[in-house]
Amino acid sequence: SQLAEENPWALSVHEGESVTVNCSYKTSITALQWYRQKSGEGPAQLILIRSNEREKRNGRLRATLDTSSQSSSLSITATRCEDTAVYFCATDADTGGADRLTFGKGTQLIIQP
Amino acid sequence: GPKVLQIPSHQIIDMGQMVTLNCDPVSNHLYFYWYKQILGQQMEFLVNFYNGKVMEKSKLFKDQFSVERPDGSYFTLKIQPTALEDSAVYFCASSLVLGDQNTLYFGAGTRLSVL
Numbered sequence: 001s002q003l004a005e006e007n008p009w010a011l012s013v014h015e016g017e018s019v020t021v022n023c024s025y026k027t028s029i030t031a032l033q034w035y036r037q038k039s040g041e042g043p044a045q046l047i048l049i050r051s052n053e054r055e056k057r058n059g060r061l062r063a064t065l066d067t068s069s070q071s072s073s074l075s076i077t078a079t080r081c082e083d084t085a086v087y088f089c090a091t092d093a094d095t096g097g098a099d100r101l102t103f104g105k106g107t108q109l110i111i112q113p
Numbered sequence: 114g115p116k117v118l119q120i121p122s123h124q125i126i127d128m129g130q131m132v133t134l135n136c137d138p139v140s141n142h143l144y145f146y147w148y149k150q151i152l153g154q155q156m157e158f159l160v161n162f163y164n165g166k167v168m169e170k171s172k173l174f175k176d177q178f179s180v181e182r183p184d185g186s187y188f189t190l191k192i193q194p195t196a197l198e199d200s201a202v203y204f205c206a207s208s209l210v211l212g213d214q215n216t217l218y219f220g221a222g223t224r225l226s227v228l
Contacts, residue, residue, distance in 0.1 A: 004155075042117065042204055042219030043156070088156070099144075099211055100169055103156040 003027055004091050004104040012110040017079055021107045023072045023089030033101070034063055034074045035088040043088060043103075047074070079111045115139040119205050119220035120187075127228050131193035134223045136205030138188055145188045146206040146217065147180065149173060156204060162188065163211075192225075200227045 004025045013019045025032070031050045035043040047063040049056040049072065056063045062075045072089055086106040092099070118137040126132050138145055147159040160170040162180050177196070182188040188207070192199055202224045206217040 040221060042119075042206075042221045044114075044219070045216050048216065099161055099215070100158045100171075101148075101217070102158070103148075105153075105155045 003102045004089055006087065006089055006104040006107040008107060009105075010108040010110070012112060013079060014112050015079055015081055018075060018077045019079055019109065020073050020075045021087045021109065023074070023104060025070050025072070025089070025091045025102075027091065027102075029067075029091045031092055032063075032065055032072050033090045034061075034072075035090060035103075036083075036085045037088065037106070038085045046087075076109075081111050081113060083109065084111045085109060115142075115218045117205055117207055117218050117220035119203075119223050121223060122221065123224045123226070125226045125228065126195060128197055129194045131191065132195055132225065134190040134192075134203050134205075134225070135187040136189065136207075136220060138205065138207030139209075139218050142207035142209050142218070144168075144208045144211060144215075145180075145182065146208075147190050148204040148206065148219075149201045150204065150222070151201045159190075159203075195225075195227045197227050200225060 006023050033048045034046045037043045047056050047058050049063045049065045060077045065072045088103050088106045090101040090103045120135040145162045148156045150156040158171050159174045161168045179191045202222040204219050204222045206219045208215050208217050
């Protein structure tokens with residue numbers, strides 16, 4: 001079974017709407033990261049949220065972390081077509097850092113005009 | 114932002130041949146990584162590398178795999194000999210530091226097809 005898993009598998013909204021992607025994980029962590037991967041590119045980090053943090057913001061992005069339920073969410077407000085990408089959560093599996101990340105399979109997000 | 118370049122973007126080789134995947138990391142970064150992603154699966158850690166040495170490797174990093182970064186040039190992943198199950202996209206990443214301040218910068222990947 002996967003150590004990190006996003007849901008839903010795919011999502012489509014119209015430009016301007018808000019959207020939330022969820023992540024569940026199965027190990028204790030020191031931090032969880034959200035990455036975005038656009039077609040033809042490598043993953044790019046969006047937000048790093050530490051285990052002692054409950055919420056982190058980066059512009060239109062907001063990540064939450066609930067270590068008791070081992071879950072996280074990434075919300076995007078006022079979506080744009082360029083937000084179309086695969087969104088991954090990645091955990092450090094309590095190694096003390098991102099030396100060895102565990103990724104989920106990702107959520108494919110499509111923003112329609 | 115900082116860029117990691119991977120060369121080539123796609124490589125096709127016959128099973129049993131040797132292949133070298135090249136990565137040009139961010140210039141002042143000290144830590145280097147390879148991840149493997151089989152089509153439809155999640156990206157999985159292979160190895161991390163610092164100061165000329167492998168720090169940690171996963172069970173996916175088979176004996177046929179090796180990494181090096183001679184004299185600050187490309188960080189390379191060599192597979193010799195290749196097997197069909199090595200077909201995947203290989204992502205290189207680099208970072209300035211370790212620990213919970215760590216931000217990894219990934220390249221766009223090299224798609225390896227072993228025939």
